Amino acid sequence: MHSILDPLRALLGDQLQELAGGVISGELPVTTAVANRLIAQKLETARVPIISAVIETRPDDTLTVHLRPRGPIPLLKVDLQIDRQPRLPDDPRLGMRWSLRGLGPLAMFAAPVTAYFKALPAWISLDGDRIWVDLHVLLRSQGLGEAVPFLTGVRVLTREQRFVIQFELRR
Numbered sequence: 001m002h003s004i005l006d007p008l009r010a011l012l013g014d015q016l017q018e019l020a021g022g023v024i025s026g027e028l029p030v031t032t033a034v035a036n037r038l039i040a041q042k043l044e045t046a047r048v049p050i051i052s053a054v055i056e057t058r059p060d061d062t063l064t065v066h067l068r069p070r071g072p073i074p075l076l077k078v079d080l081q082i083d084r085q086p087r088l089p090d091d092p093r094l095g096m097r098w099s100l101r102g103l104g105p106l107a108m109f110a111a112p113v114t115a116y117f118k119a120l121p122a123w124i125s126l127d128g129d130r131i132w133v134d135l136h137v138l139l140r141s142q143g144l145g146e147a148v149p150f151l152t153g154v155r156v157l158t159r160e161q162r163f164v165i166q167f168e169l170r171r
Contacts, residue, residue, distance in 0.1 A: 025166075027164055027165070029165075032161050051068045057158040079099050080131065083095055083097055086135050095130060121138075123141055152168050154168075
């Protein structure tokens with residue numbers, strides 16, 4: 001299995017402790033096209049009550065997820081507002097508030113609808129009108145767990161048609 005640190009090991013050998021004091025920081029833009037393609041690939045093989053999920057981002061740390069559930073439930077538009085960034089190393093959770101758009105009086109049924117989404121990945125949790133994304137669990141699930149001890153800062157922002165992930169790795 002490959003590690004995110006393999007290029008550094010190839011250059012410096014296995015003694016990464018010799019990099020003590022080193023800092024790597026950067027910004028990674030991820031377009032919604034890439035994110036939506038990854039989601040579609042995951043949904044093809046997942047046993048979840050969702051047929052499709054398409055993300056649309058805006059420049060103010062908000063996004064809308066267009067969810068098409070299986071069964072008789074119509075297309076759902078879930079608006080999300082990022083309102084809490086991870087506080088590393090102690091709390092790796094990204095926090096968002098969600099609401100269902102366009103349901104009018106049917107919005108009071110939103111809580112029971114969330115029970116329909118119990119098959120979420122281990123790194124996503126729902127708590128009332130909150131969605132939490134645990135970045136440590138997400139990274140580990142994607143084979144990037146070796147980077148977790150080095151991750152000292154992360155911010156997730158939205159721009160028009162993209163996410164911007166600002167990060168800092170420190171040894």
